[in-house]
Amino acid sequence: xxxxxxxxxxxxxxxxxxxxxxxxxxxxxxxxxxxxxxxxxxxxxxxxxxxxxxxxxxxxxxxxxxxxxxxxxxxxxxxxxxxxxxxxxxxxxxxxxxxxxxxxxxxxxxxxxxxxxxx
Numbered sequence: 001x002x003x004x005x006x007x008x009x010x011x012x013x014x015x016x017x018x019x020x021x022x023x024x025x026x027x028x029x030x031x032x033x034x035x036x037x038x039x040x041x042x043x044x045x046x047x048x049x050x051x052x053x054x055x056x057x058x059x060x061x062x063x064x065x066x067x068x069x070x071x072x073x074x075x076x077x078x079x080x081x082x083x084x085x086x087x088x089x090x091x092x093x094x095x096x097x098x099x100x101x102x103x104x105x106x107x108x109x110x111x112x113x114x115x116x117x118x119x
Contacts, residue, residue, distance in 0.1 A: 001031040002112050005066050005079040009044035012098035014052040019105035021055040023112045032056045037066040080108055082115045090115040
């Protein structure tokens with residue numbers, strides 16, 4: 001599973017999500033979700049979806065800064081958590097801005113594929 005927490009909904013975020021979408025298309029059991037935090041609104045995701053036609057579900061966290069148990073770094077505009085099938089964190093990434101996250105999109109997609117192979 002890949003969880004992407006984001007404080008911004010922009011074209012750079014869409015680039016990251018598209019890379020994960022590509023993995024999802026060939027690995028239906030991957031499971032991905034993008035969660036808006038810290039001011040991201042449903043309307044922001046609606047605009048992003050209308051423009052980019054993303055496969056990954058987009059949702060806004062009920063808790064402003066994301067679920068407390070995730071203890072997300074408020075300095076990170078984007079946090080990506082990749083889990084193995086057993087529910088353990090395989091890799092995590094944190095980025096100060098969405099542009100930095102987009103630059104690592106292929107690395108994140110590769111890590112998602114690797115996590116699927118772990119038991």
